Amino acid sequence: MELTSVKSTFDVTAIRKDFPVLSEMPYGKPLVYFDNAATSQKPQVVIDALVNYYSHYNANVHRGVHFLSQKASDAFDAVREKVRSFINAATEREIIFVRGTTEGVNLVAATYGRKNIQQGDTILVSAMEHHSNIVPWQMLCEEKGARLNVIPMNEKGELVLDSLEDLLNDNCKFVAVTHTANSLGTINPIKEIIAKAHSKNIPVLVDGAQAVAHDEVDVQDLDCDFFVFSAHKMLGPTGIGAVYGKLSLLEEMPPYHGGGEMIKSVSFKGTTWNEVPYKFEAGTPNIADVIAMGAAIDYWYSFDRAAAHQQEIDLLNYCTSKLADIPSVRIIGTAKNKAAVISFVIDKANAMDVGMFLDTKGIAVRTGQHCAEPVMDWFGIPGTIRASFMFYNTLEEVDYFIEQLKKAIQLLAV
Amino acid sequence: MELTSVKSTFDVTAIRKDFPVLSEMPYGKPLVYFDNAATSQKPQVVIDALVNYYSHYNANVHRGVHFLSQKASDAFDAVREKVRSFINAATEREIIFVRGTTEGVNLVAATYGRKNIQQGDTILVSAMEHHSNIVPWQMLCEEKGARLNVIPMNEKGELVLDSLEDLLNDNCKFVAVTHTANSLGTINPIKEIIAKAHSKNIPVLVDGAQAVAHDEVDVQDLDCDFFVFSAHKMLGPTGIGAVYGKLSLLEEMPPYHGGGEMIKSVSFKGTTWNEVPYKFEAGTPNIADVIAMGAAIDYWYSFDRAAAHQQEIDLLNYCTSKLADIPSVRIIGTAKNKAAVISFVIDKANAMDVGMFLDTKGIAVRTGQHCAEPVMDWFGIPGTIRASFMFYNTLEEVDYFIEQLKKAIQLLAV
Amino acid sequence: MRTIAEIENEIIDDFALFDTWEEKYQYIIEIGQKLKPLAAEFKTDDNKIKGCQSSVWLTASENNGIIEFSADSDSVFVKGEIALLMEVLSNQTPDAIVNAELGFIDQIGLRSHMAQTRANGLAAMIKQMKLYAVGFQHKNV
Amino acid sequence: MRTIAEIENEIIDDFALFDTWEEKYQYIIEIGQKLKPLAAEFKTDDNKIKGCQSSVWLTASENNGIIEFSADSDSVFVKGEIALLMEVLSNQTPDAIVNAELGFIDQIGLRSHMAQTRANGLAAMIKQMKLYAVGFQHKNV
């Protein structure tokens, strides 16, 4: 298979024009941005949404009778429906705005978790979780006297589900597992895990941080109980994200933060909570970024998502095959089902040295543990070099990356 | 005193040009924005900071070896020092970034509070708190079997400190009190309250949401233990704010959210925390808005703050005296020491009817309870009309407001 | 008897005469001021509608299968809203009231200029009127 | 014996020849590659510097009031940094080392292109070198 000849109908040159950062020239060299798993770049429409809000209708939402407040509230409220539709939740009441994935997981741990996890219970995570889907559960376990269990993985970085039935025993009260692993690229068989957990009536939280940027997500089809993600990884702004939760669960959960908006009535004698989802959204929300997140979602519908997805698969396959030709390269994470993320190590070369070399050539990759120290420990490595793609990346960028990587190896692996 | 003749050296016409929203024309009428206590407008430099970040150096911070990440990290880190200097904290390690005041209070309640408040303790708030500085403490009391006590106020909306010694008894373990009340405008004698609490070794949290936008704050001079505020009320973006905490307290506190960045090392066996302030900042921060908050702080230093403050005092005095001339108007909150916030009711007229009338004339005021239901209950009123000023407002706007308010009264108070 | 749809269309036509929200607001206030005050004996907590920030009282009576509403509020604007709702829903059968879609509210641009609390209040009023109608439906079974 | 300040200035002059970060990076790599490897017996956990993401080993010996450092790392770049630090701080008195301000690091633009973890590592190396010097200071009292 001659991969260089892959031609996609996807007009990547046109798409790239939507992203101002892609024209940057670090050290006078064209930027090659392969750090998309850390955060994606933003299309102009997202930036425009922020400018438009702050220049024309900035106001606090929901509480105001005046024109600007009305306009801001309408724009803000409309995004809940956009998020609902983006992940196909049943109703927009199932969407809670949070800062991002990390806050989302913590919200579920602090509300559902604190209410339902008891001493002696276990919470099940997987061996390839991001710290954000480990530490909140460790803290909850510590508080409650519960225990963390781990779904193991194999040397390809695939979850091994043989022991799942055992792990989903009577003590297990919650499962938190990532859809797509940021350190390995593995796409997990979430639907199967959820079905098995549900057969024992155990609810499942899905860490969707990487998934939403690469695959179409349907929370009803997955049947997950919670799904959390960050806007900044899916073309939206920093500082905003969402928790999806099944309405019946949300209704039963205690509130999260106390403050304005999440209450129905406050007196010093006692306080009554507002309805879902407002019960979980205390204080002035991140209005501008919610609106800009809406613009990001609109943008996702403005091009051919299937073609964009194919572009990412092409990038993944092309780069994987090129890396396979370099003897000193070892790819970490070789699951059959992978997103456009390639982690690798190089014999005798320090990952960060390589990252710095590539940086001097205008190439942005990430090096280190990728907030997944247990994964690095599993593979017995201090860290990896990670190239992660988005549909706006090109095969030519991969060629340049491979060329410079070879130079780095020549210089550094001695 | 002929107040119309007050002439300030402050060039409000020039300043207004910095704020794009001020040129808006709701219903074809020039916008008169008197809803600043809800959220302030933003100068162009703040909007530009967002555009510049997203257009030229958007990247995840701290973890990257590459050019964009370095640039983003530098810009992000620089803001911590700006915030430190803005409120004169002793070190930038005392600054924690949060979504806003509400999250800030909840952070302190969930960390310091959960660790230190026990059954039978009392937490002391004041009668004029915003819901965000009541409900988190009620929730903590509920969890711990502690009790909320209240510093009373008089009919002017001033705190009555006669009983303070009693309230600061041996059971009292924490004081949370607002610097400036958003519903009444009262500026409280915070320093005195803090000194009295400290004489009994009781730490004090100050809700600075309204204060930072109107007065220069010096947390070392106040000697408060915690100080929380939101950027969006002080010319900055939505979705960001800060908690100041004394370093010695922060060091002792358990972490807040679990996740990336707040850890030193993670394994399934156990996890060690990062240093203060990172211990309290899990996950990808709101990078863009932190940077824009820095631009807002820079902006505060770009004009004569004393003159701007005088402009607000002029607006307050002028509007107060004009309102005093209207027989059916009753001002709620007549403390001696007031910020540029005027809450009032009108005999026989419904507050929201008046707010809607003013809205049709291009005037934005707020009506209702202002997230301070206990204050409204104290005064036995369902809500107020609130005009709140910022230095970019003009005496001419006040004239127009008074003129239209009189028309509203004629139409509605029947 | 005019149908609900017919009355709604008339109201839509009336409002079409106004170009601006300002004019519409003043018109609603005018209608509100003309609403007959409710006798004090009806201003009970039982008749108060929950979910409105302003105080709103609403009662209903039935005569020969036709419902009549009476209402009052401390807000002139809300009285205007009620007057419009009563114009549409009073003197109708329970079935007609229960099935009314009340599209005129959006079409005259009422909802788009209201604070959320007031929009919630409007929704609460409509709900209460329909609940009365449901009650009378069952009575007539 | 050249003073620390003199050596720093020479390094600053060396780096002034380079226009770009790319050239500086490659120069540091070159220096790193020339650093004599540390004998395996010194690569102990005791000699490992905490706070560096890369493995860094550092030892020091004293002779007639003059300190000599030896070091190694699994990162060539870090070896380059160490080589620069050793050029400045080796063969100096404990007092001179303790008081060194090492402004050259900022002036050659080293810090501004490093990830935070690596900058922390650099700081940890300097701290460890100074701690050795403090140890030898006390020994000589």
Ligand SMILES: Cc1ncc(COP(=O)(O)O)c(C=O)c1O
């Ligand atoms: C005195 C006071 N405290 C707390 C808050 C809550 O701030 P935020 O909504 O930004 O969290 C506000 C503003 O609404 C306020 O005025």
Ligand SMILES: Cc1ncc(COP(=O)(O)O)c(C=O)c1O
């Ligand atoms: C799989 C996964 N989970 C969680 C996170 C945390 O997301 P955030 O940092 O936006 O809170 C990330 C991104 O860093 C991730 O890739």
